[in-house]
Amino acid sequence: xxxxxxxxxxxxxxxxxxxxxxxxxxxxxxxxxxxxxxxxxxxxxxxxxxxxxxxxxxxxxxxxxxxxxxxxxxxxxxxxxxxxxxxxxxxxxxxxxxxxxxxxxxxxxxxxxxxxxxxxxxxxxxxxxxxxxxxxxxxxxxxxxxxxxxxxxxxxxxxxxxxxxxxxxxxxxxxxxxxxxxxxxxxxxxxxxxxxxxxxxxxxxxxxxxxxxxxxxxxxxxxxxxxxxxxxxxxxxxxxxxxxxxxxxxxxxxxxxxxxxxxxxxxxxxxxxxxxxxxxxxxxxxxxxxxxxxxxxxxxxxxxxxxxxxxxxxxxxxxxxxxxxxxxxxxxxxxxxxxxxxxxxxxxxxxxxxxxxxxxxxxxxxxxxxxxxxxxxxxxxxxxxxxxxx
Amino acid sequence: xxxxxxxxxxxxxxxxxxxxxxxxxxxxxxxxxxxxxxxxxxxxxxxxxxxxxxxxxxxxxxxxxxxxxxxxxxxxxxxxxxxxxxxxxxxxxxxxxxxxxxxxxxxxxxxxxxxxxxxxxxxxxxxxxxxxxxxxxxxxxxxxxxxxxxxxxxxxxxxxxxxxxxxxxxxxxxxxxxxxxxxxxxxxxxxxxxxxxxxxxxxxxxxxxxxxxxxxxxxxxxxxxxxxxxxxxxxxxxxxxxxxxxxxxxxxxxxxxxxxxxxxxxxxxxxxxxxxxxxxxxxxxxxxxxxxxxxxxxxxxxxxxxxxxxxxxxxxxxxxxxxxxxxxxxxxxxxxxxxxxxxxxxxxxxxxxxxxxxxxxxxxxxxxxxxxxxxxxxxxxxxxxxxxxxxxxxxxxxxxxxxxxxxxxxxxxxxxxxxxxxxxxxxxxxxxxxxxxxxxxxxxxxxxxxxxxxxxxxxxxxxxxxxxxxxxxxxxxxxxxxxxxxxxxxxxxxxxxxxxxxx
Numbered sequence: 054x055x056x057x058x059x060x061x062x063x064x065x066x067x068x069x070x071x072x073x074x075x076x077x078x079x080x081x082x083x084x085x086x087x088x089x090x091x092x093x094x095x096x097x098x099x100x101x102x103x104x105x106x107x108x109x110x111x112x113x114x115x116x117x118x119x120x121x122x123x124x125x126x127x128x129x130x131x132x133x134x135x136x137x138x139x140x141x142x143x144x145x146x147x148x149x150x151x152x153x154x155x156x157x158x159x160x161x162x163x164x165x166x167x168x169x170x171x172x173x174x175x176x177x178x179x180x181x182x183x184x185x186x187x188x189x190x191x192x193x194x195x196x197x198x199x200x201x202x203x204x205x206x207x208x209x210x211x212x213x214x215x216x217x218x219x220x221x222x223x224x225x226x227x228x229x230x231x232x233x234x235x236x237x238x239x240x241x242x243x244x245x246x247x248x249x250x251x252x253x254x255x256x257x258x259x260x261x262x263x264x265x266x267x268x269x270x271x272x273x274x275x276x277x278x279x280x281x282x283x284x285x286x287x288x289x290x291x292x293x294x295x296x297x298x299x300x301x302x303x304x305x306x307x308x309x310x311x312x313x314x315x316x317x318x319x320x321x322x323x324x325x326x327x328x329x330x331x332x333x334x335x336x337x338x339x340x341x342x343x344x345x346x347x348x349x350x351x352x353x354x355x356x357x358x359x360x361x362x363x364x365x366x367x368x369x370x371x372x373x374x375x376x377x378x379x380x381x382x383x384x385x386x387x388x389x390x391x392x393x394x395x396x397x398x399x400x401x402x403x404x405x406x407x408x409x410x411x412x413x414x415x416x417x418x419x420x421x422x423x424x425x426x427x428x429x430x431x432x433x434x435x436x437x438x439x440x441x442x443x
Numbered sequence: 444x445x446x447x448x449x450x451x452x453x454x455x456x457x458x459x460x461x462x463x464x465x466x467x468x469x470x471x472x473x474x475x476x477x478x479x480x481x482x483x484x485x486x487x488x489x490x491x492x493x494x495x496x497x498x499x500x501x502x503x504x505x506x507x508x509x510x511x512x513x514x515x516x517x518x519x520x521x522x523x524x525x526x527x528x529x530x531x532x533x534x535x536x537x538x539x540x541x542x543x544x545x546x547x548x549x550x551x552x553x554x555x556x557x558x559x560x561x562x563x564x565x566x567x568x569x570x571x572x573x574x575x576x577x578x579x580x581x582x583x584x585x586x587x588x589x590x591x592x593x594x595x596x597x598x599x600x601x602x603x604x605x606x607x608x609x610x611x612x613x614x615x616x617x618x619x620x621x622x623x624x625x626x627x628x629x630x631x632x633x634x635x636x637x638x639x640x641x642x643x644x645x646x647x648x649x650x651x652x653x654x655x656x657x658x659x660x661x662x663x664x665x666x667x668x669x670x671x672x673x674x675x676x677x678x679x680x681x682x683x684x685x686x687x688x689x690x691x692x693x694x695x696x697x698x699x700x701x702x703x704x705x706x707x708x709x710x711x712x713x714x715x716x717x718x719x720x721x722x723x724x725x726x727x728x729x730x731x732x733x734x735x736x737x738x739x740x741x742x743x744x745x746x747x748x749x750x751x752x753x754x755x756x757x758x759x760x761x762x763x764x765x766x767x768x769x770x771x772x773x774x775x776x777x778x779x780x781x782x783x784x785x786x787x788x789x790x791x792x793x794x795x796x797x798x799x800x801x802x803x804x805x806x807x808x809x810x811x812x813x814x815x816x817x818x819x820x821x822x823x824x825x826x827x828x829x830x831x832x833x834x835x836x837x838x839x840x841x842x843x844x845x846x847x848x849x850x851x852x853x854x855x856x857x858x859x860x861x862x863x864x865x866x867x868x869x870x871x872x873x874x875x876x877x878x879x880x881x882x883x884x885x886x887x888x889x890x891x892x893x894x895x896x897x898x899x900x901x902x903x904x905x906x907x908x909x910x911x912x913x914x915x916x917x918x919x920x921x922x923x924x925x926x927x928x929x930x931x932x933x934x935x936x937x938x939x940x941x942x943x944x945x946x
Contacts, residue, residue: 169644184651213872225881231882233885243936306867
């Protein structure tokens with residue numbers, strides 16, 4: 054703690070910091086070594102899993118995607134002799150080789166047919182069987198049933214709340230470059246101003262908590278809004294007493310000229326994961342699972358403008374020192390004649406919610422009944438899940 | 444009615460009170476704004492639509508030249524510098540337009556019209572980030588394809604928004620070709636279903652309203668042929684890239700042996716008066732203006748007006764304003780960031796003519812910024828004139844320009860609602876919980892401090908509260924503000940109050 058400078062925040066040492074005090078103290082920090090961490094990254098816009106992890110060993114893949122399909126001869130990074138990595142993700146190769154990275158192919162939510170981003174994201178984040186069935190996020194509902202109360206602290210690194218973490222349980226929402234900075238005597242007036250308005254009172258308390266914690270972990274650091282800044286803030290909060298963090302990476306909606314457009318979000322994703330690992334440090338990284346997932350995959354065939362349209366089966370990514378990676382998980386359905394959904398999309402062979410449930414089970418001992426009843430209603434999940442072996 | 448009519452009208456249906464400006468006194472005043480607002484030329488794009496059309500063509504020409512020159516230049520740095528210059532020009536014009544749009548909302552006496560412009564521009568979202576020319580095209584899109592059509596038939600608005608270059612570029616329609624058309628075969632290109640999908644999902648029927656993937660594909664097929672003339676940067680219809688044959692969307696066939704522009708226009712007209720479109724958009728309007736959970740009777744009244752008039756939007760707005768729920772339960776919505784910033788600047792905008800805020804922002808249209816302003820844009824049509832490139836005057840303008848940007852677009856970006864840069868075709872978030880978070884509140888407080896420091900010199904917090912919130916101010920807010928330790932703190936508390944952040 055003594056490295057933490059409060060110089061930027063005279064107010065923290067004054068009376069107004071009472072509200073923030075319980076958040077971050079040497080006692081709570083010291084009391085929790087060994088706790089697991091869980092990071093979800095929502096890849097908004099429908100990531101093309103067939104471009105990131107290309108089934109170059111499947112006969113016919115090249116024909117489906119005349120200008121998008123690569124082979125090891127044209128730059129694809131071979132993973133296992135059948136699948137290969139898009140070269141834009143080269144920065145993730147070290148993690149793959151150290152078996153701290155895995156891909157789960159052909160997963161999706163129960164969402165079919167309509168292929169709307171917004172409904173797809175609703176399903177992915179709310180965890181229900183149908184659109185708008187659940188009004189809150191599954192990660193928020195999970196907070197209520199995590200057995201250890203000190204693991205129930207979550208941060209959403211964003212300017213506005215994401216559905217995945219919204220709901221009745223306390224979650225702090227904080228952008229990587231936010232700053233509350235109340236004047237010395239402003240806080241008590243704001244507290245009075247919001248006393249009769251619960252959502253505003255809650256927002257002020259949240260701002261105070263998150264601001265204090267983010268200042269504690271990066272007292273004088275220059276914080277920005279780039280993916281690396283977002284990931285670094287998330288990691289720093291997880292080094293404190295937050296146990297769950299979520300953020301998003303956008304830019305995956307590649308309807309046109311995909312070969313060029315796909316690079317930036319892939320590089321963002323690689324940078325986010327590498328930043329998480331570097332910032333968390335070796336010890337915490339071994340207790341961490343990162344789950345990156347997207348609302349659905351894209352069409353198996355490239356479209357008329359060298360891009361892809363909205364599809365169904367997609368790809369999720371697992372990373373962390375706690376996983377048994379270096380593998381492509383999930384059931385591969387193939388992409389040949391008769392193997393595609395609607396003769397168009399990669400056929401989903403598993404529910405991405407089962408993957409999420411497995412990670413909650415493994416990181417926080419969330420009970421099976423809670424997973425299939427409260428968090429993911431209607432989901433089939435048991436301790437024999439293939440993803441628990443992952 | 445819980446609050447007085449003018450208060451509800453100004454806060455719920457407009458951008459709040461502006462000192463010296465009479466708020467609407469009755470429903471006719473609100474509806475009357477529609478024709479008055481449409482008759483006034485918007486302040487953006489900079490220099491007006493004609494100038495902008497020329498500027499877009501000139502940008503196209505410059506980009507083409509750069510591509511040609513780049514062939515003979517082998518040095519990467521030189522190539523990058525050539526492109527950077529053009530990028531900077533386009534970015535500057537965009538910044539000016541953003542500032543002009545903000546000013547227009549602050550200064551316009553037609554708050555309801557301005558709010559509708561924001562609503563429809565968001566409904567038919569396009570983003571200036573899609574490509575460099577879009578920095579110049581998107582402001583033009585709002586000015587010429589959205590604003591003039593907001594009080595007529597929805598079908599006309601749908602036609603003008605769908606067939607504007609901004610939409611054709613943003614949703615990739617310009618790159619969609621009928622796979623079996625002569626042009627498609629020749630160029631070995633085919634369908635892109637992006638616009639076809641968002642047309643059904645976002646712009647008309649609404650997600651989950653029962654259309655199928657086959658309808659999406661067919662709608663995209665009907666739209667083939669609708670594209671952009673890249674030379675003129677204008678829309679074009681090219682039968683030789685239209686997918687031949689008939690295509691069935693929601694049970695109706697479009698097309699035929701010869702494909703024509705009428706095919707997609709007929710489809711848009713049918714979609715515009717479809718009952719699901721009426722229900723979807725009526726609800727969306729009610730959600731935007733009144734409550735995240737709007738009164739169902741109000742929504743069905745609006746949809747009924749839609750049906751009776753084949754989608755006359757003035758009739759739909761009139762039905763909304765005519766329902767009692769429009770005037771009850773004030774403060775159910777949170778002001779979105781643009782709404783918040785505009786309302787704040789309006790509240791602080793005392794003074795003659797355009798007020799202090801208006802004068803300040805106008806002066807800063809002629810400001811200067813290192814490597815970021817008009818001095819670097821020789822020959823750019825519509826650019827403001829710059830004088831006195833050095834010295835104290837320049838420093839003062841530089842500082843003022845930065846302050847203006849920090850209070851305007853800079854703040855909106857940090858609050859998550861940068862102008863003309865929505866995160867997706869669905870536009871910005873709508874719900875209360877998306878906008879009232881710790882992060883958001885921190886940004887709004889920072890803005891309120893900065894804005895009152897800039898503009899609050901002559902204000903008394905108690906008077907400011909009255910002129911800004913009128914009878915919407917709660918007793919506790921009146922008490923807290925009157926006890927504030929100093930004037931600026933008091934003014935900040937007014938802008939930070941729940942009433943000021945709600946509508």
